[in-house]
Amino acid sequence: MTDLSATTSSAYKQALEVIASVEPRIAEATRQELADQRSSLKLIASENYASPAVLLTMGTWFSDKYAEGTVGHRFYAGCQNVDTVETLAAEHARELFGAPYAYAQPHSGIDANLVAFWSILAHRVEGPALEKLGKKNVNELTDADWETLRNELGNQRLLGMSLDSGGHLTHGFRPNISGKMFHQQQYGTDPETGLLDYDKVAEKAREFKPLVLVAGYSAYPRRVNFAKMREIADEVGATLMVDMAHFAGLVAGKVFTGDEDPVPFAHITTTTTHKSLRGPRGGLVLAQQEYAPSVDRGCPMVLGGPLSHVMAAKAVALAEARQPEFATYAQNIADNAKSLADGFMSRGAKLVTDGTDNHIVLLDVSAFGLTGRQAESALLDAGVVTNRNSVPADPNGAWYTSGIRFGTPALTTRGFGHDEFDNVASLVVDVLKNTTPGTTKAGGPSKASYALADGIADKTRSASAEMLDKHPLYPGLDLS
């Protein structure tokens, strides 16, 4: 990370004073958040540290502007500067990912997926349904026509990766709208190897004949062959939607190329901008030209007014990702994940799929006699921030789980390298070996309570501090 100048540092301090003059507790929480992030090992696979340029771009008066519509076609006057912002964000996204079309408005990853789902329905179902009714657009529909259209739209099938295999809740999981608006089925991973079995996915697709085949994941520690997924989609006439929310940074940095780059193969690719891509919190949709007109209707179809200040920050982050240094960063993310995985395995720990070839390492903590919930809490006590995660066919379910998910994007941004990630593995194993599961009030085994051996949390914290001090977060930024 590049050093911030003393002037920038003092500007931040003054900015916090402005905030403190209205609500001092928010200024204090903001200061404390920096202190906490600086002093802990952030291993949450979906988090990162955005650059000061990205962060500063979000704190401006673009926040005050309404700009519903699209570039050049807004429902509000005075959007010329927002047009500049959205045009640049989309242009950087198209160039970076080699996509024919990019839509920078989605407020988050879930919103990007909602835009994608409705775009696919509009393109594949609404158009043909209108034709059947002899109508050119939805404004001409009678009440009876609407009933027909609703039936057509609401009778579609979606096939996505199951949650406990590493899929995301927006890929057809029941509690999410994707699992309610579609008839959904899921494909999983092999229970023995934990790996995707493309023949099984194809078999399921042939049986189920989905309108939408979703690929992409939040907790799968391996690369996906998107050429194969497209072949499967083509064979059954499905639209291939790839959600690269987690690994967009590895696509941007050309770690995933050829069959592992989803953008040329997917009809629609969605992503977040704040995970490995290291931008502001937000979403992005990329599409082949035939889907562009329906994606362009994201607002007002499912989105409200765009967050212009965040779109501006997306443009800045995407410009950063087009620099050669970002490719080095992306390669380091993958190399560091290997060090972390090797570090775990050389100490006898069990990983889902026995390794990684992306940015995720999924540790099965059942061998330590712990649930994911216990392991997550014990690690947090020792200053190691992770999240619990299901493993394939998890006996502890989605709440307690049996796994811990680790990711390397954040600490790689801080400058951690091979030896430090090996050391992280050693610290984690040490904490888990020194954690014992607790008992319930009735005396049975508890899935939540646990006890750490004396001194282990302090020992871990001081070993972490040594590494963290060598790689300061936002160096030069002094709020004291």
Ligand SMILES: *Cc1c(COP(=O)(O)O)cnc(C)c1O
């Ligand atoms: C994180 C994630 C999302 C959701 O992103 P939000 O910005 O939290 O809405 C969607 N899909 C996948 C695969 C993700 O990992």
